[in-house]
Amino acid sequence: MFVILVYDVKEKRVGKALKVCRRYLHWVQNSVFEGELSRAQMERLRSDLREVLNLEEDSVVIYKFRTKHYFQRQTMGVEKGGEEEFI
Amino acid sequence: MFVILVYDVKEKRVGKALKVCRRYLHWVQNSVFEGELSRAQMERLRSDLREVLNLEEDSVVIYKFRTKHYFQRQTMGVEKGGEEEFI
Numbered sequence: 632m633f634v635i636l637v638y639d640v641k642e643k644r645v646g647k648a649l650k651v652c653r654r655y656l657h658w659v660q661n662s663v664f665e666g667e668l669s670r671a672q673m674e675r676l677r678s679d680l681r682e683v684l685n686l687e688e689d690s691v692v693i694y695k696f697r698t699k700h701y702f703q704r705q706t707m708g709v710e711k712g713g714e715e716e717f718i
Numbered sequence: 719m720f721v722i723l724v725y726d727v728k729e730k731r732v733g734k735a736l737k738v739c740r741r742y743l744h745w746v747q748n749s750v751f752e753g754e755l756s757r758a759q760m761e762r763l764r765s766d767l768r769e770v771l772n773l774e775e776d777s778v779v780i781y782k783f784r785t786k787h788y789f790q791r792q793t794m795g796v797e798k799g800g801e802e803e804f805i
Binding site: 635637639659660661662663677680681684685686687688689690691692693694695696697701702703704705706707708709710711 | 722724726746747748749750764767768771772773774775776777778779780781782783784788789790791792793794795796797798
């Protein structure tokens with residue numbers, strides 16, 4: 632499946648969350664990641680995130696798609712990362 | 719079209735960016751918005767954002783879909799906003 636993940640994580644934990652997400656996904660912007668994951672990888676990502684986050688303070692939104700052909704991505708302003716992975 | 723918008727905006731401009739995005743979309747999380755827009759509304763949103771942002775420092779990623787039926791959204795942790803709009 633193709634995944635867009637966005638997190639809103641307190642500063643003290645954001646480094647760890649970044650590291651986990653980069654292990655599975657490509658970085659797009661500050662708190663946004665994209666990538667193709669198997670079901671097993673998705674489960675591991677969620678489990679690794681649960682280990683580093685405080686789910687009473689932090690928030691993660693995961694959008695799942697069958698393929699990435701269902702959407703178009705446009706960027707305004709600074710291109711912060713990962714873009715070249717998808718051209 | 720259905721739109722997911724994520725911004726990474728410097729703190730001094732984030733209030734204005736939030737206000738613009740809320741005018742067109744539903745707030746999902748810190749810097750994430752969703753909603754159904756016409757092509758004209760999308761153009762106005764982009765133009766309003768250009769007025770409040772510094773595009774040399776700020777970044778906005780817009781994902782566009784024909785419909786919202788192409789994805790599933792999952793949240794981990796705190797539900798921060800807008801969720802009830804889509805149930």
